[in-house]
Amino acid sequence: MKPAAFDYIRAESAAHASALLVEDENGRIIAGGQTLVPMLAMRLARPSRLIDIARIPELSYIRDESETISIGATTRQVLVEKSALIAQKLPLLHKAIEWVGHPPTRARGTVGGSLANSDPAAEIALVAATLGATLRYVDETGENSIEVDDYFIGPMITTLPQTACLIGADFPKWGEPHVGTGFEEVNARSSDFAFVSAASQVAFDADGKCTRAVLGIGGLGDFPFRADVDAVKDRIENEAALREAIGLAIEDIEPLSDLHATGEYRRRVAVTLACRSLLNAVREAKGFAHAN
Amino acid sequence: MRTELNVNGQLHVLDVEPRKTLVDCLREDLRLVGAHTGCEHGVCGACTVIVDGTPVRSCLMFAVQAEGSEIITIEGVAPAPGELSILQDAFCETHGMQCGFCTPGMILAAHALLRDNLEPTREDIVEAISGNICRCTGYDQIVEAISLAARRMRGRNMPDGVPA
Numbered sequence: 001m002k003p004a005a006f007d008y009i010r011a012e013s014a015a016h017a018s019a020l021l022v023e024d025e026n027g028r029i030i031a032g033g034q035t036l037v038p039m040l041a042m043r044l045a046r047p048s049r050l051i052d053i054a055r056i057p058e059l060s061y062i063r064d065e066s067e068t069i070s071i072g073a074t075t076r077q078v079l080v081e082k083s084a085l086i087a088q089k090l091p092l093l094h095k096a097i098e099w100v101g102h103p104p105t106r107a108r109g110t111v112g113g114s115l116a117n118s119d120p121a122a123e124i125a126l127v128a129a130t131l132g133a134t135l136r137y138v139d140e141t142g143e144n145s146i147e148v149d150d151y152f153i154g155p156m157i158t159t160l161p162q163t164a165c166l167i168g169a170d171f172p173k174w175g176e177p178h179v180g181t182g183f184e185e186v187n188a189r190s191s192d193f194a195f196v197s198a199a200s201q202v203a204f205d206a207d208g209k210c211t212r213a214v215l216g217i218g219g220l221g222d223f224p225f226r227a228d229v230d231a232v233k234d235r236i237e238n239e240a241a242l243r244e245a246i247g248l249a250i251e252d253i254e255p256l257s258d259l260h261a262t263g264e265y266r267r268r269v270a271v272t273l274a275c276r277s278l279l280n281a282v283r284e285a286k287g288f289a290h291a292n
Numbered sequence: 293m294r295t296e297l298n299v300n301g302q303l304h305v306l307d308v309e310p311r312k313t314l315v316d317c318l319r320e321d322l323r324l325v326g327a328h329t330g331c332e333h334g335v336c337g338a339c340t341v342i343v344d345g346t347p348v349r350s351c352l353m354f355a356v357q358a359e360g361s362e363i364i365t366i367e368g369v370a371p372a373p374g375e376l377s378i379l380q381d382a383f384c385e386t387h388g389m390q391c392g393f394c395t396p397g398m399i400l401a402a403h404a405l406l407r408d409n410l411e412p413t414r415e416d417i418v419e420a421i422s423g424n425i426c427r428c429t430g431y432d433q434i435v436e437a438i439s440l441a442a443r444r445m446r447g448r449n450m451p452d453g454v455p456a
Contacts, residue, residue, distance in 0.1 A: 008310035038333035102423025
């Protein structure tokens with residue numbers, strides 16, 4: 001047995017999970033376990049107790065709310081992958097999800113688990129950062145929420161309170177008539193961790209004018225972040241202008257560097273992938289008459 | 293911790309430590325050694341088993357988490373003792389294995405694919421086994437085996453070349 005010993009408790013609700021965390025500060029929540037179990041096997045994590053929330057039925061759902069698509073924390077990634085609602089109303093996540101792990105890890109891995117662990121290369125976290133999702137959680141004070149901009153603060157580190165149980169994430173829907181998305185990634189082999197990934201979503205009005213453009217970059221810095229491309233939305237099809245704006249937006253990021261990809265390589269690839277994802281999003285927005 | 297596991301249609305009541313992974317429990321407590329322990333952190337796919345109809349990594353879940361789920365291991369896919377499933381037959385015939393270490397995982401990943409899709413394209417097959425590493429075959433014969441099995445499952449389980 002590779003992990004250090006721990007107790008195992010099934011929580012009956014998110015509030016129960018939080019109460020169990022209050023009781024023991026070395027406790028840790030497990031849902032799908034596809035990020036946590038390898039960390040336990042390598043003893044990078046040594047919790048005293050594992051609190052299993054995977055069996056709480058009310059935490060698994062995909063709902064179409066008025067302004068958002070709301071996804072429950074323990075919703076398995078495979079359900080997102082196969083969801084017609086996601087494909088239609090949250091196309092960026094639909095595009096990104098096939099890059100998350102392999103089919104067998106998507107069968108167990110959850111949306112909330114990816115957001116809670118906050119791997120710098122995680123695709124679901126990147127989509128949340130790009131679209132500006134809201135994360136909902138329960139702690140001893142009751143139900144609360146955090147905007148994604150205030151949530152990711154470091155590699156595998158978030159501002160989620162230590163005693164909180166994430167319960168869901170709300171991804172904003174875009175109501176414009178023509179919406180396009182782009183997702184690009186470079187990794188060592190299909191479905192492996194991203195060296196760099198880029199996600200884009202753009203909207204055009206009926207006159208063919210770009211009204212909104214967002215870009216997110218993952219794998220480059222300590223956590224996925226949104227790069228400001230609003231200033232170039234009038235020149236969204238001008239590759240040189242895009243490359244310049246993206247280069248400026250990531251100027252202050254200190255890229256991660258490892259055996260597989262140096263920081264300089266990551267920076268160069270980030271500009272190319274970001275530009276490509278934006279141009280693909282534009283093409284898609286213009287190609288589909290009824291994208292939304 | 294007392295845990296009930298439903299493996300290949302049989303119910304087992306076990307006392308397992310919470311930190312014991314499903315693959316260790318299958319191999320050590322139930323003596324089902326077909327699921328292999330390779331990397332033990334979710335990368336290689338040698339430990340793949342089917343849980344509630346989908347292939348999962350049995351090294352990335354603890355046995356206690358599998359309580360109440362229906363688990364199928366490689367030992368559970370043959371129609372009877374001493375016989376082979378159509379997929380297993382196809383792997384033998386196309387030399388879809390050499391050392392055999394990855395084979396149970398490959399077959400179970402393929403098993404789940406063919407349950408949903410009897411006319412898989414090459415891309416579908418490659419995607420289905422993308423999480424399973426083989427260091428011998430170069431994958432070509434494995435893809436061939438799965439494609440042969442699909443063809444047979446659409447019709448009859450007969451040697452290649454025998455008219456239907």
